[in-house]
Amino acid sequence: MKIKVLKIRISEESQTSDESLVNDFISRHNIVNMNSKLVQDEINYWSVLIYYQEKSEQSNSNKMSIDSEEELSEEEKIIYNKLKDWRFEKSKELQQPPYIIFHNKHLMSIAKFKPYNLQDMEQINGLGESKIKRYGAEIIEILENA
Known part of the structure; x- marks a missing residue:
C-alpha cells in the first residue's frame, strides 16, 4: 500500500x-x-x-463498477440520490468533504449492483475493507429501505 x-x-x-x-x-x-x-x-x-x-497491484477484473449516471435506470438513480443525501449528511457529521466518504462512482456502482450484505460490497471496485467496515451497514440499510 x-x-x-x-x-x-x-x-x-x-x-x-x-x-x-x-x-x-x-x-x-x-x-x-x-x-x-x-x-x-x-x-x-x-x-x-x-x-x-x-x-x-490488485486484480479488479471481476469487480463491479460503472462510470456514468447514464448507466443507471430510473429506479437506480433514485437509490443513487438517496446515497448521495446520506453521504452529504455523513460528511457534515464527520466534518469531511463528501468525496472522502465515497466517490460518486462508488455510489453509482452501489446503486447499480445493490449489494445485499458486506461481502457483496467487496465485489464493488474501489471499496476497501475499511470503508466497508465503517459505512457498510448504513449503506445496506439504505438499500433495504429504498
Missing part, C-alpha cells in the same frame, strides 16, 4: 482545479482509505491523505 497527500485550496481560482487533480488520482488508483483535515493558513485548504494501491 502507498500513500499520497494532496491539497485542495479553498479559493475560487484554485478549488476546481485542485478537486480535479484529486478526482483524477482517485480514478486512476485503487483507494483503500482516505482522511482529510482542514488547514487554516494564509490560504485555507483541505489536506487529503490517500492510502492506495496501483491498479496493477
Whole structure:
C-alpha cells in the first residue's frame, strides 16, 4: 500500500482545479482509505491523505463498477440520490468533504449492483475493507429501505 497527500485550496481560482487533480488520482488508483483535515493558513485548504494501491497491484477484473449516471435506470438513480443525501449528511457529521466518504462512482456502482450484505460490497471496485467496515451497514440499510 502507498500513500499520497494532496491539497485542495479553498479559493475560487484554485478549488476546481485542485478537486480535479484529486478526482483524477482517485480514478486512476485503487483507494483503500482516505482522511482529510482542514488547514487554516494564509490560504485555507483541505489536506487529503490517500492510502492506495496501483491498479496493477490488485486484480479488479471481476469487480463491479460503472462510470456514468447514464448507466443507471430510473429506479437506480433514485437509490443513487438517496446515497448521495446520506453521504452529504455523513460528511457534515464527520466534518469531511463528501468525496472522502465515497466517490460518486462508488455510489453509482452501489446503486447499480445493490449489494445485499458486506461481502457483496467487496465485489464493488474501489471499496476497501475499511470503508466497508465503517459505512457498510448504513449503506445496506439504505438499500433495504429504498
